[in-house]
Amino acid sequence: MADKIATRQAYGEILPVLGKEYENLVVMDADLSGSTKTSEFRKVFPERFFNMGIAEQNMYAHAAGLALSGKIVCASTFAMFASGRAFEIIRNSIGYTKANVKICATHAGITVGADGASHQTFEDIALMRTIPGMTVICPSDAVSAKKLLRQAVEMDGPCYVRLGRAPVPVYYKEEDEIILGKGGLQRDGKDITIIATGIMVPDAVAAAEALAAEGIDARVIDIHTIKPIDEEIIIKAAEETGAIVTAEEHSIIGGLGDAVAQVVVKNCPVKMAMVGQKDCFGESGQPDELRAKYGMTAADIVAAAKSLL
């Protein structure tokens, strides 16, 4: 876990590879191609790259039109503007029509850092998972991002892929199997389960190790696909460990925590605690400072786990 790579960087690397394999892959951006890394695709396939200017709504509606004409479309901007500003267009022109658009949104969450609250979205998972038929993916590192992006492009239908700005540890190994729609068991345990998504996954493992030192045996699961969610792995964890902590770089309202809670209360109610952005906006700062201040670290997961035991 020495290297640190941003998941948006992984996106930029896999795009030209997929572009070579899929001649009908088209990439769109809204004047942020250097930041979202779609510029890597533009360099290789300029004729299949469309910069739509600073007009996110227009971009996603165009993406729908292109997809409904047989293209696979990866359309990118910051997560705030993709999920927020363009929400209704994504809902009506992409979701309702089942258009084959991959909304690859970068700069999600608090780790946007210094840009501050206007650009730190904690609502995108919540918004996207309410759209019928929308697959919602939140990779934890560069390796899983590439593997999941490939599967998103391979499947037919709308996907939201949540990517980050800040470099994060490369947690997975190339040989690890990561399957869209399947939760990944990272560490077995019997006392409690930590279910994490995105960049909180390595922190969940670190938290489990800290708990182990205190004699608490924590299971860790990576839910990289928040919708459709892997109910089986969650129910099993609830039944076998009796308590669940969720961890996400997203609001505790409407995100992974709520998605897991829905499965748990219907099937095997157990105590839960949610680690994530509380019901408040962020601020400018360095990613690590912000994660500490707003309670999204391994230490926060440890504290949440102890509160349940």
Added chain:
Amino acid sequence: MNIKELEMKATEVRCGIIRSTHAAGSGHPGGSLSSADIVTALYFDEMNIDPADPKMKGRDKLILSKGHVAPAQYAALAERGFFPKEELLTLRKLGARLQGHPNMEYVPGVEMSTGSLGQGFATAAGMAIANKLDKDPGRVYALLGDGELQEGIIWETTMSSSHYKLDNLVAIVDHNGLQIDGPNDEVMTVMPIADKFQAFGWNVIVIDGHDMEQILDAFKQARTCEGRPTAIIAETTKGKGVSFMEGDAGWHGKAANDEQTEQALAELDQLLQEQKKALEV
């Protein structure tokens, strides 16, 4: 079809609009009637389509960006043979294919699910880009309302379509001057429409949207325009063809009752008889 036959077909489309919205007990007859001539011209003359093969490669597409005038599109599609005319009476009913606003999955010939204003235009432009990429000869037509021009995305699309030189895209503005809350220019000024499109680099043609010859000519002109998209500003009358609906914003979103329907159909039938006679002469 010649001009006279197309005019007659437009009257039949208007009958379909009245019958279907009456059967539904709701819907948008005003704007459907104002766009009936344009929609008829597209489906019966201008567009390369095949009712037997609705997904035909290389076909032209009409995107109803003003999705609330679905009754006009449905009536024209039924007249054109995409589905049985009797089905028009199922409009807006539970389990029916004919949703209040068009759904592309259910209805053969409907190319895009619309209803939320502004989006159909942008998706149409996306389809036009796809056709350019594929060297597909199909042209894309987007029918817009004048009130719809108040949506910001309309001008984003106007800008980007010009930027990408989409000469395979035609926007038709059904300029009947009225929207739900009243005249456009009382609600939110949209004029001058032609100047706005021109300023964005579009080829602009202003026509009488109820004059079949002018409509066909405009589409022909659009085909000869290279390197930029065409906007056809069609001056129309809301509720056109039904005397008591003409020029009344109140008929934007409500259906006629039994008695009004009888009167509307009688008027349209009389027009149809006159058009038939004129055809025989």
